[in-house]
Amino acid sequence: MTAGGIADEVVAPTGRGWMRSADPPASFTMWRYRELLPVPDGPIRYPLPIGGTPLLPAPALRRAWGLPQLWIKDETRNPTASNKDRATALVIEGGLRRGVDTITTASTGNAAVATAFGAAAAGMRAAIFVSTDCRPEKLALMTQAGARVFRVRAGYAAAVDLSRAAAAAFGWLDRNTGANPVTLEAKKTVAFEVWEQLGRRVPDVLVAPVGDGPTLVALDKGFAELESHGLVTRRPRLIGVQAQPCQPLVRAWRGEPVGPADLDPAATVADGIAVMRPAIGDAVLDAVRRGGGAMVAVTDEALRGAVATLAATAGVGAEPAGAAALAGLAAAVELRRVGREETVVLLVTGREVTAGGPADPARVAVVETLDEVERAMAGG
Amino acid sequence: MTAGGIADEVVAPTGRGWMRSADPPASFTMWRYRELLPVPDGPIRYPLPIGGTPLLPAPALRRAWGLPQLWIKDETRNPTASNKDRATALVIEGGLRRGVDTITTASTGNAAVATAFGAAAAGMRAAIFVSTDCRPEKLALMTQAGARVFRVRAGYAAAVDLSRAAAAAFGWLDRNTGANPVTLEAKKTVAFEVWEQLGRRVPDVLVAPVGDGPTLVALDKGFAELESHGLVTRRPRLIGVQAQPCQPLVRAWRGEPVGPADLDPAATVADGIAVMRPAIGDAVLDAVRRGGGAMVAVTDEALRGAVATLAATAGVGAEPAGAAALAGLAAAVELRRVGREETVVLLVTGREVTAGGPADPARVAVVETLDEVERAMAGG
Numbered sequence: 018m019t020a021g022g023i024a025d026e027v028v029a030p031t032g033r034g035w036m037r038s039a040d041p042p043a044s045f046t047m048w049r050y051r052e053l054l055p056v057p058d059g060p061i062r063y064p065l066p067i068g069g070t071p072l073l074p075a076p077a078l079r080r081a082w083g084l085p086q087l088w089i090k091d092e093t094r095n096p097t098a099s100n101k102d103r104a105t106a107l108v109i110e111g112g113l114r115r116g117v118d119t120i121t122t123a124s125t126g127n128a129a130v131a132t133a134f135g136a137a138a139a140g141m142r143a144a145i146f147v148s149t150d151c152r153p154e155k156l157a158l159m160t161q162a163g164a165r166v167f168r169v170r171a172g173y174a175a176a177v178d179l180s181r182a183a184a185a186a187f188g189w190l191d192r193n194t195g196a197n198p199v200t201l202e203a204k205k206t207v208a209f210e211v212w213e214q215l216g217r218r219v220p221d222v223l224v225a226p227v228g229d230g231p232t233l234v235a236l237d238k239g240f241a242e243l244e245s246h247g248l249v250t251r252r253p254r255l256i257g258v259q260a261q262p263c264q265p266l267v268r269a270w271r272g273e274p275v276g277p278a279d280l281d282p283a284a285t286v287a288d289g290i291a292v293m294r295p296a297i298g299d300a301v302l303d304a305v306r307r308g309g310g311a312m313v314a315v316t317d318e319a320l321r322g323a324v325a326t327l328a329a330t331a332g333v334g335a336e337p338a339g340a341a342a343l344a345g346l347a348a349a350v351e352l353r354r355v356g357r358e359e360t361v362v363l364l365v366t367g368r369e370v371t372a373g374g375p376a377d378p379a380r381v382a383v384v385e386t387l388d389e390v391e392r393a394m395a396g397g
Numbered sequence: 398m399t400a401g402g403i404a405d406e407v408v409a410p411t412g413r414g415w416m417r418s419a420d421p422p423a424s425f426t427m428w429r430y431r432e433l434l435p436v437p438d439g440p441i442r443y444p445l446p447i448g449g450t451p452l453l454p455a456p457a458l459r460r461a462w463g464l465p466q467l468w469i470k471d472e473t474r475n476p477t478a479s480n481k482d483r484a485t486a487l488v489i490e491g492g493l494r495r496g497v498d499t500i501t502t503a504s505t506g507n508a509a510v511a512t513a514f515g516a517a518a519a520g521m522r523a524a525i526f527v528s529t530d531c532r533p534e535k536l537a538l539m540t541q542a543g544a545r546v547f548r549v550r551a552g553y554a555a556a557v558d559l560s561r562a563a564a565a566a567f568g569w570l571d572r573n574t575g576a577n578p579v580t581l582e583a584k585k586t587v588a589f590e591v592w593e594q595l596g597r598r599v600p601d602v603l604v605a606p607v608g609d610g611p612t613l614v615a616l617d618k619g620f621a622e623l624e625s626h627g628l629v630t631r632r633p634r635l636i637g638v639q640a641q642p643c644q645p646l647v648r649a650w651r652g653e654p655v656g657p658a659d660l661d662p663a664a665t666v667a668d669g670i671a672v673m674r675p676a677i678g679d680a681v682l683d684a685v686r687r688g689g690g691a692m693v694a695v696t697d698e699a700l701r702g703a704v705a706t707l708a709a710t711a712g713v714g715a716e717p718a719g720a721a722a723l724a725g726l727a728a729a730v731e732l733r734r735v736g737r738e739e740t741v742v743l744l745v746t747g748r749e750v751t752a753g754g755p756a757d758p759a760r761v762a763v764v765e766t767l768d769e770v771e772r773a774m775a776g777g
Binding site: 033035036039041042043044045049050052064065066069071073074075076077080094096097134135136137138139140158161162163209210213214216217246248321324325328329330331332333334336337368369370371372373374 | 413415416419421422423424425429430432444445446449451453454455456457460474476477514515516517518519520538541542543589590593594596597626628701704705708709710711712713714716717748749750751752753754
């Protein structure tokens, strides 16, 4: 059994090497892979360690589900508890080197929280655009980290448009998923880590939640790069999971027509993946088809059950969207798309973290235009 | 500038070593120090990586406060966001080797959450004893991880007594702070990490929140062991922080008499450190005095301000008790107990994590006797 964070101790020789070592203990972070990241030479300036998250064997969950080769890639161990921290770090690292002082993104929640905290750590301003139905707990986290939050009544797509227009107009860093390819570059490091943590093996199946799409597409890109470097000869089957009330890519994968009336992002507990128009949906479908994977939809009941099972059998806390991979695995096993002896990795990303209080109303504004954004940012 | 999780990248030679390496990436965890821990040879069975938390330079906070050598030891990066995970892991590791199937503790919150999740990961049962004023969010986390929770009307001290009696009567692992010295052994690894992460230097000052006392006493023990191994020649001054409405050890340190009527644990937002009768209070006072440190009390306003400052200037999310070290630092600077050029480490431990829903009532019972406990545990 080999897993980052565990194998270490299992195989480590004892002795008191650390007492004599002149080197500080080495941390495992995503910068391990910097040669394959768009980051120039020189010291990393981003001040929070990111990535290097554990691949957990989850013995009790394996027994309970009869899947002896099941692993959990626990992305909740990142600073704001999701893989969005990777994208935030790489985008900000580039901005720090260019002297940019403000970062912007639109987000259904976790990317915004990651951006707010990452900007705070790096001494940058953050301008976050959300739809007016963004959960208040997430808003509170954003303002706690000092971000400016702009609520956009016309919804998530309009929030993306306004964020991107602001980035272009004011010279801000544009961290928008789908718009900034650097986010994919950062998230692909999850594939590198899984491969190394499995002892330089590719899993048979990797299950991941799908909202806008970058998480799954970046995994595919990571495995493709391992292949192009001659390190692997095959790729895992990727299984993408969406919530039943808002499953545009599951429907598209099945070849079913889908219109706005078929999708209700507000009708699921998995707000983090409830996206009506996925930013890079076609790339998701390509990646899933290429590897012989699948798209599956799961009910809210299954999502809640997955949250409870992850906590009670693996000791991993996750929000419903974060636990979607476990719910999706159940569906995929049912559909006989996953064999019980296969090596399966679940990407768990997103956890219920709160600010312990409400959002600071002075940092939140409803806006429609760039002028309103500019005035609010100038106001402090 | 040297810090675990950062120094790595700053000094690491580039090149593609990871592509050729046969070894999985090494994670930095508390098991690095296993030779100084009471754990026999052989593989570590505890399935979650613990410790090896980052020491953050917090550049924006340093600038804002005019403390160029300020560091944050970010214990919120543990699985349940506090240093209690270390104690839980070491106690459970011992239990797994002896074949014990149940662990118990009483706790004001975080130790209980750590125990519930740790037990779930390890496939153990957890029996948690809390006072009836335990925060509902913490209760929900405990039951989410499948723990049995016993509420004790007579308060925290009675909860400790009942938990210890249950451990003795039923052969359970007793993880109670103050009762089980293994908890100190685990938490002392924080001192080892800080010393290594500072480049084998001892900070001038280390500031930590104080409830029952083990966090601070274990830091002292860790530095004492470094001294006894000839690795350091001095110890840091330890500054312990309590909340103004419940500051028994600050009062004792000042030599002021203090009775129950002077202490109101329910009157502060820092529930995690609001303990009327600290389990090892005398050892706290010894450790603080020995190193020339101090005990300081902080208001709820200061605690809330510290939470906001940590988030907005360091990108670190913490609950009020978890951010107490920053509030205490402000008080200590004001009292001229800390110089601006000194190397100061803040121990930040405890974050607002939630289960995203209420506690499972089927797993919570109000009890007074061991018989009631036994019946509830037999019931599933």
